[in-house]
Amino acid sequence: MVEGAAMAKKHQRTQGKRSSSGSALQQGGIIDTETFIDISNVQIVCRACGKPTRVGHRIEGDGSRVRLCRKCGEDL
Numbered sequence: 001m002v003e004g005a006a007m008a009k010k011h012q013r014t015q016g017k018r019s020s021s022g023s024a025l026q027q028g029g030i031i032d033t034e035t036f037i038d039i040s041n042v043q044i045v046c047r048a049c050g051k052p053t054r055v056g057h058r059i060e061g062d063g064s065r066v067r068l069c070r071k072c073g074e075d076l
């Protein structure tokens with residue numbers, strides 16, 4: 001996720017120049033939006049199954065919320 005933020009900064013420095021993703025760079029607002037998407041798309045790697053996964057939640061009997069792997073169902 002740190003990599004994504006660094007990339008976004010790099011993009012901003014090249015603002016105004018032509019690049020492969022050209023049109024987006026000409027509109028400053030879109031760059032910020034892309035940064036947000038990068039961060040929210042970062043996946044957690046499950047310790048149990050070793051795969052990148054999304055985080056699910058399970059409510060325990062005492063009401064506490066436990067994060068779990070959606071691939072294998074193990075607690076994170």
Ligand SMILES: [Zn+2]
Binds near residue numbers: 050053070
């Ligand atoms: Zn897993």
